[in-house]
Amino acid sequence: MMTHYLIDNLQYCNWSKKIFSQLREGGVDAVHVTVAYHEGFREMVSNLETWNQLFDQNPSLIQRGLSGHDVRRAHEQGKTAVFFGLQNPSPIEDDIGLVEICYQLGIRFMQLSYNNQSLLAAGVYETDDTGLTRFGRQVVTEMNRVGMVIDMSHSGERSTLEAINFSTRPIAITHANPYWWHSSVRNKSDDVLKELSLSGGMFGFSMYPHHLQDGSDCSLSQFCQMIAEAVSRYGIYHFGFGSDLCQDQPDEVVEWMRFGRWSKMPRNDSGETPMFPSGPPWFQDNRNWKNIRKGLEDVGFCEEEVSQLMGGNWLSFYEQSFGPM
């Protein structure tokens, strides 16, 4: 009998026993969580200290995720394996040795940039895309060596294509959707999707409203039809989910995500404080994964395909990506 795994490869919740219980209720075997946006190294370590406490306080619900094997172990034990990732390379400062240190502290994904130009690559909101910088190429090589996954979700088109090409191991776009479905600056071009899938990389479909056609009003059917179209274009092996669920976060966190400490103007053009958008009704929290499963079945995916999309593909990717070759 086939074992079905459920993996969400990007969440940034305000973590609590409530949310961990919902992960269990939804049958989520593994979740990749963001442990830093704009934090420096020492601040990221403080966030890891908080996670050490969460693991200590919730031993029946969650456990540390370091390898693909940990997903299987969590599944068997009825827990959720939590994998760490960085959405910005700020925690590695300008110090390549910190890549391995971060790996040793459990970091398994790192975005080379977050919206802005970083020391490594350009972000999606920059006008000019530098591609990979000199330091960026060094870091990609080091991430390949230690087995940390390059994530280009918030990086610019040229930088992303260069990362796919320059990396000797498949990379990921953990949370985004195709630009041909919804023309958000954060969604990814047909070129990127082609190159990513041809190189063995992984793409996580996002349920964050700004990445959805019709935003919060996007229907489950619309969403799943897009997935069917993506699979027909690029094959099924390269897709999973990265919901970008930001549950129970206060709206100030949107300012932190968008502006960190790099801007003194954390307001949009109309002077309003940015807010988290409401999630679509069919994905409010981790108890709703059964809706997604149903939606995939309804657009015609067979049981095996649903299983691949819901977690099987991410699990295969974890098994080949984490740690030295």
Added chain:
Amino acid sequence: MMTHYLIDNLQYCNWSKKIFSQLREGGVDAVHVTVAYHEGFREMVSNLETWNQLFDQNPSLIQRGLSGHDVRRAHEQGKTAVFFGLQNPSPIEDDIGLVEICYQLGIRFMQLSYNNQSLLAAGVYETDDTGLTRFGRQVVTEMNRVGMVIDMSHSGERSTLEAINFSTRPIAITHANPYWWHSSVRNKSDDVLKELSLSGGMFGFSMYPHHLQDGSDCSLSQFCQMIAEAVSRYGIYHFGFGSDLCQDQPDEVVEWMRFGRWSKMPRNDSGETPMFPSGPPWFQDNRNWKNIRKGLEDVGFCEEEVSQLMGGNWLSFYEQSFGPM
């Protein structure tokens, strides 16, 4: 057939392929190395980055040591397992969460103080000994929980006795000698040796000249007779070596060890720059362990006792001390 292990539980060398080769030549299965004296957290991380490079560059000579099992594995593979320790708690700042982070980065020993008063305990050179501070008791409890060994080599008498008593797991004095043999302020009282051994702790005999009777002129026979006397007083199970070998270090490092950044007067009373003393002729580097073995045999220890003193006791201690209970 009995397997003999050789463990040196304290060295602070200027590490190089040369010294790693000498460790192999001397048959050292494991060495506990100091990765910080007065460094802050981020500086300690830089030192760990250097160690990551050393492991990467010397894969046939050394490997990371995290557990007692790693000593057995290193022995089988003809390598030396390297265990990390801190001689001062400065890397944990005033943040108890950093104890577990340091453990996750491979730290297995931490001194609660280094000569001076620390946030945790008093050092041997302070006039008044506070005993364990409020933070100190919290940190001892946390070190007990995560399985990091409390080392009181450079701590004051009262602090040391309180640590032995307050800790729920045996502690170590990794590098010192008995005060009754040589009345250096760094050597340990009969009371401390009694309490340490009664509580299941470990004591590493030091070959650092300032800890030796007659300094650099101490004979091997003098040294081994002291060991025989200590074993007759406190039993054999609580003793091993912590040579305090500081090979190939420039003399400036003595200033760093003694004065860190806490003093602007890194000179002794006669205005001279402090220097490393010359090691005794029978222990110049790691190729000389056979001298120690011979010295122990010459004062009447049987094969099994020599094996316990040379590493067997440390290995047992590692196996019960590292990691959660």
